[in-house]
Amino acid sequence: MAAPPLDVLRHYRALLAGDPRLSVALCWVAVTAPNLDVQGVADRLHGRPRTSLREAVSPWEVPPDGPPHPSVGLAPGGIGIFEQNGYLAASPACLSRVSAGGRACGVYWDVDGNNRLTFAAGGRIVLSVDAMEPEDRDGEVTAEVAPGVAALEGVVAADDEEWQQGALVAVELYTGVRLTSQWLGSPHPYAVLARPAPPGATAEPLDDPDTVLRRSFARAGASAQWAVIRELAGELRGRFGLGEYAVADDVLESLARRSAFSDADRLREELTWPLTGAWREREGEVPQEEDPRWRRMQAGRALTVLAGGPGHRAKGFDAFHHAGLALGAGWDEVRAGLLRLLG
Structure with missing residues (x-):
């Protein structure tokens, strides 16, 4: 500072x-x-x-x-x-x-x-x-x-x-x-930007797997979008033990009803900040991609974005970006499953 x-x-x-x-x-x-x-x-x-x-x-x-x-x-x-x-x-x-x-x-x-x-x-x-x-x-x-x-x-x-x-x-x-x-x-x-880029899009080639997922999600109907959000949220909760935080289960309950979880302050205070704090306590001891605390923090941030539902526009990176960082090599398999849900 x-x-x-x-x-x-x-x-x-x-x-x-x-x-x-x-x-x-x-x-x-x-x-x-x-x-x-x-x-x-x-x-x-x-x-x-x-x-x-x-x-x-x-x-x-x-x-x-x-x-x-x-x-x-x-x-x-x-x-x-x-x-x-x-x-x-x-x-x-x-x-x-x-x-x-x-x-x-x-x-x-x-x-x-x-x-x-x-x-x-x-x-x-x-x-x-x-x-x-x-x-x-x-x-x-x-x-x-x-x-x-x-x-x-x-x-x-x-x-x-x-x-x-x-x-x-x-x-x-x-x-x-x-x-x-x-x-x-x-x-x-x-x-005049006649066709705005979809949320979370990057300058990657159009056939990049993450770009394909984002484009497919943007074009899908509401039912398919909700299915993808619920699937990814459940996957992150299970793999990273996010059920330790009560707010994570409340998010999944809302998503199961196809309803956005709108209490952003609670998400920040009860999920994002604790996960970020746990990572920063030992930040730099190992490379980020190898640090389970850092990957768990990314999973929490992905869940925070997913909580907003299909119409939510992330302030920064989208849920797929954070999920990819969290899952690492496992993202390919999860992403393929999400694409199947999108047809």
Whole structure:
């Protein structure tokens, strides 16, 4: 934990204080890569070449309805993406694509406090963090992301109501790209993302087994989706002894009734935090993939996402991602069974 650069923190304090809309909801992505221009970022964001860019207007003047309309424009230090009607641009799928050959960092939050700060580099997600609770994170704190994470932790420790400012500080420290009131007030072209990437999708080939599972799940009917959720939840409970936690059994009972378990606070306090704490007590003793506590924590996080039912959109990685980390080599067999349920 470290104090953030005071000038950077002061900048974002002033930015949020000067425009109350930013504190209500925000999606901001900063990209830095050699020889990458606005059109190239828009193409990667959409996942298609020659993405159409509409007329340049202020991000606040972009049509708020319909498919996502992220503004894309040159910003101090790189290229910025601002989405005022959603947060697709900050999803793992989009961040993976726009970070190829460089770095990208995205943050979003909404009126309910749902949020995610995600670091990407070289076409992959490096780390995903809950900005309100920085200890809740997935991935690796590499040397490159460490200054941003430490700054966020320092801001939240000093004043937990400044987590939004801390998240924006982290984005700038990682990418060198600054969000300013001048940028928000200037015209930038915007892209229309006609076919948003499915939740949890990545920049993997379309025939990648996990991508096939996600696509099949997204296309399936509600009955098949509930069947997959119940099957995977039961598998994780059994293999990792999650029945030790009463809330895990309550989740399975809800899923058996095809009903989402909506008490996110209880899940966090009675499942996610205890599992994370147990892992951190001995973190680093063995590689993560070989650490049963780490794999059990991933199983708990998968169950937490599954608890929301078919319509739940994960703040960070999806349930299949966490299940794959938990199960390791056993994921191939479980995934094949889930695909059979999907027909």
